[in-house]
Amino acid sequence: xxxxxKGLNAGYGFLQxxxxxxxxxxQGEFVAxxxxxxxxxxxxxxxxAGLIPPRQGEIFFKGELISKLAAHKIxxxxxxxxxxxxxxxxxxxxxxxxxxxxxxxxxxxxQLETLDFVYHLFPRLKxxxxxxxGTLSGxxxxxxxxxxxxxxxxxxxxxxxxxLGLAPNLTLDVFNALETLxxxxxxxxxxxxxxxxxxxxxxxxxxxxxxxIALEGKSKELLENKHVKEAFLGM
Amino acid sequence: xxxxxxxxxxxxxxxxGLLSILNALGxxxxxxxxxxLLAILPFIPPFxxxxxxxxxxxxxxxxxxxxxxxxxxxxxxxxxxxxxxFLGFGAYTSALLAVDFGISPWIGMFVxxxxxxxLGFFTGVLTLRLRGIFAAVMAWFVGLALLGLxxxxxxxxxxxxxxxxxxFLETASNRPYFYIILVMLLITYLVLRWITSSHIGLxxxxxxxxxxxxxxxxxxxxFYRVFNFTVQCAFAGWLGGFYAHYYGILTPQLMxxxxxxxxLAIAYVGGRGSIWGGAFIAFPFIFFIEWLRSSLTSLxxxxxxxxxxxxxxxxxxxxxxxxxxxxxIADRVGKARRGSAEQSG
Amino acid sequence: MARSSxxxxxxxxxxxxxxxxxxxxxxxxxxxxxVSAVVAGPFTLVxxxxxxxxxxLLAVGLxxxxxxxxxxNFAHGEFFMVGTLVSYLVFTPLHKYxxxxxSSVLSTVAPFAGIFAALLVGALLGVVVEKLIFxxxxxxxxxxxxxxxxxxxxxxxxxxINGHQLLWGTNFKGIPRYxxxxxxxxxxxxxxxxxxxxxxLAVVTIAIFWFFLMRTRTGRxxxxxxxxxxxxxxxxxxxxxxxVLTMALSSALAAMxxxxxxxxxxxxxxxxxxxxxxxxxxxxxxxxxxxxxxTIGGFLVALLQTLTSYFIGVGWEDVVPTALIILILLFxxxxxxxxxxxxxxxx
Ligand SMILES: Nc1ncnc2c1ncn2[C@@H]1O[C@H](COP(=O)(O)OP(=O)(O)OP(=O)(O)O)[C@@H](O)[C@H]1O
Ligand SMILES: [Mg+2]
Numbered sequence: 001x002x003x004x005x006k007g008l009n010a011g012y013g014f015l016q017x018x019x020x021x022x023x024x025x026x027q028g029e030f031v032a033x034x035x036x037x038x039x040x041x042x043x044x045x046x047x048x049a050g051l052i053p054p055r056q057g058e059i060f061f062k063g064e065l066i067s068k069l070a071a072h073k074i075x076x077x078x079x080x081x082x083x084x085x086x087x088x089x090x091x092x093x094x095x096x097x098x099x100x101x102x103x104x105x106x107x108x109x110x111q112l113e114t115l116d117f118v119y120h121l122f123p124r125l126k127x128x129x130x131x132x133x134g135t136l137s138g139x140x141x142x143x144x145x146x147x148x149x150x151x152x153x154x155x156x157x158x159x160x161x162x163x164l165g166l167a168p169n170l171t172l173d174v175f176n177a178l179e180t181l182x183x184x185x186x187x188x189x190x191x192x193x194x195x196x197x198x199x200x201x202x203x204x205x206x207x208x209x210x211x212x213i214a215l216e217g218k219s220k221e222l223l224e225n226k227h228v229k230e231a232f233l234g235m
Numbered sequence: 236x237x238x239x240x241x242x243x244x245x246x247x248x249x250x251x252g253l254l255s256i257l258n259a260l261g262x263x264x265x266x267x268x269x270x271x272l273l274a275i276l277p278f279i280p281p282f283x284x285x286x287x288x289x290x291x292x293x294x295x296x297x298x299x300x301x302x303x304x305x306x307x308x309x310x311x312x313x314x315x316x317x318x319x320x321f322l323g324f325g326a327y328t329s330a331l332l333a334v335d336f337g338i339s340p341w342i343g344m345f346v347x348x349x350x351x352x353x354l355g356f357f358t359g360v361l362t363l364r365l366r367g368i369f370a371a372v373m374a375w376f377v378g379l380a381l382l383g384l385x386x387x388x389x390x391x392x393x394x395x396x397x398x399x400x401x402x403f404l405e406t407a408s409n410r411p412y413f414y415i416i417l418v419m420l421l422i423t424y425l426v427l428r429w430i431t432s433s434h435i436g437l438x439x440x441x442x443x444x445x446x447x448x449x450x451x452x453x454x455x456x457x458f459y460r461v462f463n464f465t466v467q468c469a470f471a472g473w474l475g476g477f478y479a480h481y482y483g484i485l486t487p488q489l490m491x492x493x494x495x496x497x498x499l500a501i502a503y504v505g506g507r508g509s510i511w512g513g514a515f516i517a518f519p520f521i522f523f524i525e526w527l528r529s530s531l532t533s534l535x536x537x538x539x540x541x542x543x544x545x546x547x548x549x550x551x552x553x554x555x556x557x558x559x560x561x562x563x564i565a566d567r568v569g570k571a572r573r574g575s576a577e578q579s580g
Numbered sequence: 581m582a583r584s585s586x587x588x589x590x591x592x593x594x595x596x597x598x599x600x601x602x603x604x605x606x607x608x609x610x611x612x613x614x615v616s617a618v619v620a621g622p623f624t625l626v627x628x629x630x631x632x633x634x635x636x637l638l639a640v641g642l643x644x645x646x647x648x649x650x651x652x653n654f655a656h657g658e659f660f661m662v663g664t665l666v667s668y669l670v671f672t673p674l675h676k677y678x679x680x681x682x683s684s685v686l687s688t689v690a691p692f693a694g695i696f697a698a699l700l701v702g703a704l705l706g707v708v709v710e711k712l713i714f715x716x717x718x719x720x721x722x723x724x725x726x727x728x729x730x731x732x733x734x735x736x737x738x739x740x741i742n743g744h745q746l747l748w749g750t751n752f753k754g755i756p757r758y759x760x761x762x763x764x765x766x767x768x769x770x771x772x773x774x775x776x777x778x779x780x781l782a783v784v785t786i787a788i789f790w791f792f793l794m795r796t797r798t799g800r801x802x803x804x805x806x807x808x809x810x811x812x813x814x815x816x817x818x819x820x821x822x823x824v825l826t827m828a829l830s831s832a833l834a835a836m837x838x839x840x841x842x843x844x845x846x847x848x849x850x851x852x853x854x855x856x857x858x859x860x861x862x863x864x865x866x867x868x869x870x871x872x873x874x875t876i877g878g879f880l881v882a883l884l885q886t887l888t889s890y891f892i893g894v895g896w897e898d899v900v901p902t903a904l905i906i907l908i909l910l911f912x913x914x915x916x917x918x919x920x921x922x923x924x925x926x927x
Contacts, residue, residue, distance in 0.1 A: 070813075072819070080814075089804050091807055092807065100801070100804050101815055368726050368730055373906070376864075376906055380898075380903055384899060500738075503731060537746055539738055539742035542742075544739055546732075546734065546738070547735035
């Protein structure tokens with residue numbers, strides 16, 4: 001198992017958000033985590049990425065316990081987190097942002113290869129390689145964040161709501177990019193509001209409600225699930 | 236029935252009335268006891284010695300400054316890093332009025348307060364658009380500019396040579412001065428405590444925590460910040476007047492940043508946002524420091540090293556200072572009392 | 581046709597830049613430089629440029645620590661003081677030894693030994709301060725970080741100043757000059773070797789530092805932390821390492837400035853105050869966190885000070901710049917060069 005989360009409790013200050021969350025992602029899988037606003041999806045990803053310490057439970061990555069590691073260590077082990085707020089380096093150029101994405105990659109040759117791949121995936125980024133990240137459009141920022149996440153050749157990519165605030169055609173671009181990555185063999189754990197599309201492109205999915213896993217299963221099967229239909233697909 | 240009311244019950248009612256008045260003024264029974272202790276201290280040996288009386292006056296002066304300092308730092312969360320310069324501005328104003336125009340120090344010190352308050356108003360307006368640390372640095376720059384003026388306008392201030400100033404009284408004894416500064420300390424406490432415990436204090440705390448949120452909920456940060464600065468500086472200027480007419484000599488050194496740091500350290504170790512913490516801690520602190528200074532003359536600077544270390548340690552390990560410790564104890568005692576009351580009742 | 585339009589856009593762009601606040605300041609200071617060189621004599625100007633280089637070093641360090649760690653360092657001048665002290669303690673015995681055993685090689689190297697020792701001690705002290713003080717607070721609480729860390733540096737400054745007094749006393753520990761050689765003749769102006777070397781060191785250091793920050797992996801990581809701490813952690817940057825490194829660099833630069841200027845600033849407990857004021861003038865003037873602006877600002881403030889003490893009088897060189905900065909900030913609160921970088925933890 002690539003990623004395994006067992007009985008995770010986490011939160012902020014006095015507020016506990018996650019209650020006994022367990023999930024796994026196998027090598028090469030494309031897994032979705034969906035749920036209503038405030039369910040704790042972002043919190044789950046942030047905890048896996050090491051940005052919030054878990055209160056209870058364990059997280060294993062490639063068989064190693066990572067729940068006590070600092071965020072940069074987790075990133076060095078091969079988990080890339082593309083956050084909702086993107087956390088770009090706004091006063092640096094697109095190119096520099098991508099180079100920083102490859103901070104943990106010491107091999108210069110490998111860096112350049114990945115850079116080519118990212119520029120190939122998002123030609124717009126190549127056009128704007130010398131522009132400051134802070135002056136990019138919303139869609140371009142998303143692409144840059146995903147591209148930066150790719151630059152470390154991660155074994156697992158955590159992506160938080162890439163479609164948030166994007167026009168439908170741009171959303172499609174982003175999803176297509178994720179599809180491409182997936183075909184390249186990258187394992188992805190995706191958080192999305194756009195449940196319908198998400199369940200169509202992913203293998204498996206978890207439904208998180210009020211900090212607990214309410215449902216899990218094959219995406220195709222969940223599409224047929226009565227509760228999912230009522231709650232998320234408006235049927 | 237009423238006529239048969241016992242004397243003790245009447246006394247008790249009187250006592251309760253007194254307590255509620257004190258409570259309204261913001262003085263706890265413990266606080267009252269400490270004030271009474273301070274008031275009789277100059278007659279209790281060894282504190283009736285002139286050198287110790289001098290320490291007492293110094294401590295009370297610092298205590299009042301710490302209160303004024305906390306009024307800004309602990310509430311609107313802006314450190315007035317030029318504090319000493321405002322103190323000095325009031326001191327020079329009052330001193331020069333006395334020296335050049337023969338105006339009585341008793342009037343001069345209030346003019347000094349007005350002058351410092353006016354300058355504080357100006358600084359408040361100047362730093363308005365700046366946040367947190369920038370406002371502190373700006374106030375510092377204003378202070379440095381004032382210090383520079385005091386040093387260089389030798390024709391007026393006599394610069395580093397020092398200005399000799401007429402004193403309040405023609406006595407060599409420090410005891411009357413102690414009572415003057417004690418009254419000033421009490422007035423400073425009562426006024427600033429009254430302001431901070433009113434709705435204005437709430438507004439202060441609101442803009443201290445988050446200016447934008449305060450603005451959104453209808454608090455006008457402009458007004459409250461400038462008001463706070465003005466009041467603080469006015470009190471600083473007033474206390475500066477006492478300094479001038481007590482020590483009788485004024486040098487620009489009074490306005491130096493190191494003096495601000497001294498007040499700041501005491502206010503923080505006392506506990507920010509408490510108003511009384513700094514004043515409380517000032518007395519033992521100043522006595523300790525003065526004792527150290529006078530007994531360790533072979534190690535100059537040691538007492539200040541301790542000052543700095545204490546500030547660092549408190550900031551890291553116990554940021555609430557002595558006030559927080561007091562509230563913690565009071566809480567413990569309160570709980571224990573309630574616990575035993577429940578058991579017996 | 582195409583060519584001339586390109587040229588005219590360039591001209592336009594240059595004109596636009598020159599009419600911004602920064603541009604106007606630079607034009608005014610160039611004018612001031614020329615006027616003062618004519619009126620006050622070139623020597624004043626040389627002094628301004630030499631101290632300016634060192635102010636730039638100080639301001640860059642101060643700015644860096646604020647940008648990366650969000651610490652408004654009030655103890656920055658004390659690292660300057662440490663620099664003067666270390667260099668004095670290293671150089672004086674070497675100099676004494678040289679009196680008895682003259683050696684031309686050693687006498688060229690000795691000053692550098694002093695300056696280099698200061699740099700090392702400065703860096704080391706920076707590490708100690710970060711580990712022993714800032715790290716401890718960061719681990720416990722990040723609430724009101726900017727203000728609290730500022731107060732920590734206030735305490736640190738008091739400890740360092742009085743620690744110096746306790747251990748080495750208040751007397752001036754200085755040297756008349758590092759190099760006993762004839763002054764260099766440059767366009768008819770005599771420049772002492774000490775001044776020339778100080779300027780050279782400043783220029784070289786700033787250039788190296790600039791290259792490090794802009795072009796190397798670690799330099800980029802430092803800038804990344806300044807811009808987005810979470811983002812930096814997400815790409816695998818170890819915050820602790822960067823923070824230690826930043827503090828070490830900043831203190832080393834300040835100490836080096838102190839050591840290089842030992843011939844102008846003899847070491848005594850509060851020798852760091854003036855450089856501290858100046859570094860803050862510069863940093864506020866150009867906007868906190870703006871490292872490039874800090875370099876220019878260093879020279880600007882030095883020039884302003886030199887002109888003030890020449891035209892208005894010695895003793896006024898702090899009053900006039902302060903008043904001017906207050907005025908400038910009234911109209912441009914974000915500083916002359918309006919920096920984009922904000923403190924990450926500012927409320
Ligand atoms: N930094 C924080 N401090 C305190 N509470 C937080 C913080 N971040 C999130 N929360 C709370 O935790 C809960 C879960 O938030 P989270 O961001 O994980 O939800 P989400 O499922 O990602 O929602 P959305 O779909 O809106 O992004 C919410 O109630 C939110 O208010
Ligand atoms: Mg979310």
